[in-house]
Amino acid sequence: MNNLIAITAKETKAYFAMPSAYVVGAMFLVLTGVFFVFDISSPFAEAGVRGLVDWASFFTIFLAPLLTMRLLAEEQKLGTLELLLTSPVREWEVVLGKYIASLAMLLAIQFVTLYYVLMIYVFGDPDSGPVLSSYLGLILHGAAALAIGILGSSLSANQIVAAVVGTAVLLFFTFIDRVSSLVEGAPGGFLNAISMDGRLSDFTRGVIDTSHVIYFLSLIAIFVFLTIRSLETRRWR
Amino acid sequence: MIEVSDITKFYGDFPAVTGISFSVEKGEILGFLGPNGAGKSTTMKILTGFMPPTSGTASIAGFDIVEESLNARKHIGYLPETVPLYLDMTVSDYLAFMGNIRGMNGKEIAQRRSDVIEICHLEEYSSTIIGKLSKGYRQRVGISQAILHEPDVLILDEPTIGIDPIQVVETRQLIKDLGDNHTLILSSHILPEVSLICDRVIIIHEGQIVAVDEPENLGTNLSGVERVELEVKGPNREILAVLESVDGVQEIERDTVTGGAFHRYQITVDLGKDIRSDLAKVVIQNNWELLKLQSLGMTLEEIFLRLTIEEQQLNPEPEHAQ
């Protein structure tokens, strides 16, 4: 437990001291903001967070791997993983500590998007229920994206490779439903079931469907677990 | 304290280490000596639990390095040869983190951190970002983290590399002092260093142990050869022919700076044979003038070279020997 706290604290501190994290975060906020304002200024705009969630979740596909790419790739490149893994630390403590730190950074960035929500409240009169459920959805989606990103980071000592792998897997989960309609029967149904698409739109309608919550929590658990395994098998390579 | 039994490590199908066994007593300082690629670092990575051996077992402080890895790791302080450090942390933050993940509490860390900063002469740099330190100072930070938690066993992979000659003397003394209450394994290419610091030396070559002894004994017991310097006045070619026929002579080198009828030879002779009287005899018998006859002890470097090279000649392709 102490190890977990130590690793989480160190990584969180590193994030908030890292200029690149701010650059990536700022890019995410600007892009999300620009597209959201573009949406909301159309004549048919609704006073809600739907457009904001759509764009924020889309750009999270790129944000999350950029945030996580460093976590384990750099340790491999610098060789510090050798010191970490020869200390009395368990692999899950390393992975979970780093994952929690990346979640803290993501939450901080998502927190800033509340500024856009504030604007919606100033210029319109949105329902607060869907706003809250939307943010639950965004956080779950972002957390799952980070879990996928950290697996990418464990697979390579090269941060670019780590980010590309993470983004590719995320794009797969996001757009697989487009393919699943072409696939017959059970495999098609399976692809549909593992797709992220459509899940966030339920949240933006104010519906918290437990199957969606379980879906995202499962993704997090599976990818964090795979990362731990990936680190454990490194020893045997 | 450290027991290693028949450890073999394959990288793919390349045997980096084959059948290494040794044990280290509590408080002993053991030196690993060997040329590049000998398998020193590989052995250390196995002992520290970074990777498991392909076969064989080892234990640290009674804990098996594979089965009870976590417990074994609690007793180890390790300096990998690449001196991995978090370049964006300050020295004191780094030490605090390393202390934390070794289960030290805040008070212990504060105490020990200032101790090791003093021991490793890092006082001026405690709040410097590690990425801004020179190589030698990074090496010291590496050593300081290894001893921070006062581990029973210290494993240092080439600890003095990159440290300047003045500091190196002090660092060697530091390591020797650490040996008083730690069990210590260090690797090195530098024989005088090892013979200065270590109680016992293991020479590794191509993944196998070729010699184990106390440093003083390496010279006589293990070299297999000795050298004699001989100065004679006479005809070079005839002298050479006669000397070569003496029993026990392996190789003769003529010193090129000498001229005229005066010659200086360096003669390599078989182990344990004192053939100086034989050499003197033949020189006198031929009525040449014997000016000097002296036995030259071999330097540790020469022993090392000869040992590993001879091994190579005996065993041209040791990968396939087994």
Ligand SMILES: Nc1ncnc2c1ncn2[C@@H]1O[C@H](COP(=O)(O)OP(=O)(O)OP(=O)(O)O)[C@@H](O)[C@H]1O
């Ligand atoms: N990760 C690896 N994958 C494949 N081969 C490796 C790996 N690490 C080391 N080797 C090989 O194993 C052999 C032993 O390497 P090792 O690093 O243990 O040598 P060393 O004695 O520490 O040498 P040096 O004095 O250069 O540090 C070398 O031939 C090396 O090429």
Ligand SMILES: [Mg+2]
């Ligand atoms: Mg080495």
